[in-house]
Amino acid sequence: MRILAFDTATAATAVALALGDGTVATARHDPEPGARPGHASQLLPLVVGLLGEAGIGFAQLDRIAVGVGPGTFTGLRIGVATARGLSQAQDLPLVPVSTLRALALTADEAPAAATDPEEPDAVTLAVLDARRGEAFAAAWARGAAADPALAPLLEPAALTPEALEAAVAALPASPLAIGDGALRFEQQLRAVGARIPADDSPLHRVDAAAHCRLAAVLEPVARDAVLPAYLRLPDAELALRRRDAERP
Amino acid sequence: MILALETSCDDTCAAVVTADGVIRSNVISSQGVHDRYGGVVPEVASRHHLELTGAVVEDALARAGTTLGEVDAIAVTQGPGLVGALLVGVATAKALAAAYALPLVPVDHLHGHVAASFLAPDPLEPPFLILIASGGHTLLARVNDHGWSEGSIELLGRTLDDAAGEAFDKGARLLGLGYPGGAALERLARDGDPHAFAFPSGAKVPRLDVSFSGLKTALLYKVRDLGEEEADRRRADLAASFQHAIVETLARRVEQALAREGGGSGSRSERLSIGGGVAANGPLRERLAQLVPDLHVPARELCTDNAAMIASAARYVAPLPFPSYLGLDAYATGERAL
Ligand SMILES: [Zn+2]
Numbered sequence: 001m002r003i004l005a006f007d008t009a010t011a012a013t014a015v016a017l018a019l020g021d022g023t024v025a026t027a028r029h030d031p032e033p034g035a036r037p038g039h040a041s042q043l044l045p046l047v048v049g050l051l052g053e054a055g056i057g058f059a060q061l062d063r064i065a066v067g068v069g070p071g072t073f074t075g076l077r078i079g080v081a082t083a084r085g086l087s088q089a090q091d092l093p094l095v096p097v098s099t100l101r102a103l104a105l106t107a108d109e110a111p112a113a114a115t116d117p118e119e120p121d122a123v124t125l126a127v128l129d130a131r132r133g134e135a136f137a138a139a140w141a142r143g144a145a146a147d148p149a150l151a152p153l154l155e156p157a158a159l160t161p162e163a164l165e166a167a168v169a170a171l172p173a174s175p176l177a178i179g180d181g182a183l184r185f186e187q188q189l190r191a192v193g194a195r196i197p198a199d200d201s202p203l204h205r206v207d208a209a210a211h212c213r214l215a216a217v218l219e220p221v222a223r224d225a226v227l228p229a230y231l232r233l234p235d236a237e238l239a240l241r242r243r244d245a246e247r248p
Numbered sequence: 249m250i251l252a253l254e255t256s257c258d259d260t261c262a263a264v265v266t267a268d269g270v271i272r273s274n275v276i277s278s279q280g281v282h283d284r285y286g287g288v289v290p291e292v293a294s295r296h297h298l299e300l301t302g303a304v305v306e307d308a309l310a311r312a313g314t315t316l317g318e319v320d321a322i323a324v325t326q327g328p329g330l331v332g333a334l335l336v337g338v339a340t341a342k343a344l345a346a347a348y349a350l351p352l353v354p355v356d357h358l359h360g361h362v363a364a365s366f367l368a369p370d371p372l373e374p375p376f377l378i379l380i381a382s383g384g385h386t387l388l389a390r391v392n393d394h395g396w397s398e399g400s401i402e403l404l405g406r407t408l409d410d411a412a413g414e415a416f417d418k419g420a421r422l423l424g425l426g427y428p429g430g431a432a433l434e435r436l437a438r439d440g441d442p443h444a445f446a447f448p449s450g451a452k453v454p455r456l457d458v459s460f461s462g463l464k465t466a467l468l469y470k471v472r473d474l475g476e477e478e479a480d481r482r483r484a485d486l487a488a489s490f491q492h493a494i495v496e497t498l499a500r501r502v503e504q505a506l507a508r509e510g511g512g513s514g515s516r517s518e519r520l521s522i523g524g525g526v527a528a529n530g531p532l533r534e535r536l537a538q539l540v541p542d543l544h545v546p547a548r549e550l551c552t553d554n555a556a557m558i559a560s561a562a563r564y565v566a567p568l569p570f571p572s573y574l575g576l577d578a579y580a581t582g583e584r585a586l
Contacts, residue, residue, distance in 0.1 A: 040335055044342055044574040058347045073291065074332050077298050078339045084302050085343025089316055224302055234291035240284065 009071025
């Protein structure tokens with residue numbers, strides 16, 4: 001199956017193309033530290049570049065997979081709008097993929113994921129920086145992220161640092177924590193026994209090759225139902241609800 | 249045939265327009281979800297655009313009796329507007345165009361409002377004057393030709409603070425009419441005396457610019473002076489006088505522009521077009537029709553934000569061939585001189 005996948009949930013723009021013969025080509029853009037994400041300007045050039053190198057067009061694809069987050073709202077919308085547009089134009093099946101699940105899968109499959117190869121981590125915790133001092137996090141038993149039939153140990157959620165600590169402490173084993181949020185909340189996570197790969201480990205980065213693997217086993221979803229996993233209401237809605245709650 | 253998308257504010261729009269400016273379809277999905285917040289919330293608008301764009305595009309193609317494979321180019325509003333909202337349209341348009349290696353035409357939203365006057369069956373040929381007044385913009389300009397390059401459109405005046413539609417909405421809020429209140433204020437004003445109260449109509453503002461912030465403050469003070477009971481009793485008079493001040497502010501500038509432009513040959517002074525949501529206001533139309541017998545008023549659905557006007561503008565902009573537009577970004581504020 002030929003699958004085009006991309007993810008714009010983090011500052012990175014990650015793209016992958018699985019050609020059905022087992023080969024997966026990837027391309028990515030990571031902004032300089034502190035620079036704006038390049039989702040709008042990078043995504044389609046990277047996509048068209050990969051297709052060009054493979055010598056195929058959109059019409060030769062079997063599926064499109066898109067990372068639906070959680071992550072940055074504007075980034076997610078650029079990715080999902082692009083995926084929906086391509087899918088609509090070419091009538092291609094569309095598969096939404098959890099960015100957290102894809103992160104966990106990458107770690108599960110990396111040979112160097114465990115510090116101790118004799119005793120690999122039993123749990124993988126994917127954490128993304130949710131801004132506002134919060135984290136988006138989810139956890140799977142090692143190996144479970146690859147199987148859509150297996151439920152996560154921790155459902156994806158937006159968590160305060162305190163709630164994150166409590167959620168990690170409640171896991172059946174100390175996890176391997178990965179993702180930009182694992183670095184952002186390193187102190188809190190280490191305090192509850194999580195192990196975190198070095199700052200420059202590729203495990204912290206979203207790799208769309210994982211989306212390709214997941215999209216091969218996940219069912220496509222009706223196009224209009226593919227939306228970002230925001231996991232958080234707009235600020236204006238939160239403010240309104242707070243105001244309503246304070247009213248006598 | 250051009251398929252256009254417009255998502256700069258809170259209307260999700262798609263349209264199909266022919267090269268001759270014939271509207272084959274013009275679909276507008278007004279989100280109507282912002283009333284509870286008392287204004288358009290960018291994040292809420294962006295979420296809704298993403299939900300609606302696919303269906304709106306499909307609807308526009310179906311109503312036009314065509315398919316993506318048959319359109320010649322895709323146009324999209326690039327800016328100015330809410331950047332998160334614009335990006336949904338830009339990403340969608342780029343993807344649709346890339347899938348068929350179609351050319352893409354990025355359009356400035358204000359060029360779109362001008363180009364609404366170029367649409368069939370009653371196109372207005374430049375040169376003419378145009379007043380664009382909405383919740384997002386208020387400007388008076390001379391349209392020299394159909395394009396959007398240097399010299400195509402000359403800005404004569406603009407608001408120094410609030411847009412005219414914003415002034416209507418703020419006035420409506422002060423009178424307890426909710427949001428968006430422009431239409432409600434106009435309705436209430438029908439039963440009032442426009443000369444009951446003298447509100448400032450920006451005579452001191454230099455050149456052909458306008459200002460509405462003083463007007464809003466004047467209404468606030470007037471309501472306070474009258475006291476709750478009296479202000480409530482005279483709401484219709486307050487609404488009528490407030491509306492009158494906005495109409496006069498705009499009409500005077502148009503009058504001055506006409507006099508100035510008409511100084512020479514006189515030929516270009518006779519035609520005026522209007523656009524933007526405030527162009528739907530009855531008293532404004534009546535007042536301007538007195539000034540210009542040949543007032544050009546596009547249909548209401550072409551005055552408020554729509555994609556047919558974006559497609560119309562795209563007919564006069566050089567299209568970007570595939571793949572040169574793949575990295576195209578949106579812009580929030582006016583990046584050109586206008
Ligand atoms: Zn507008």
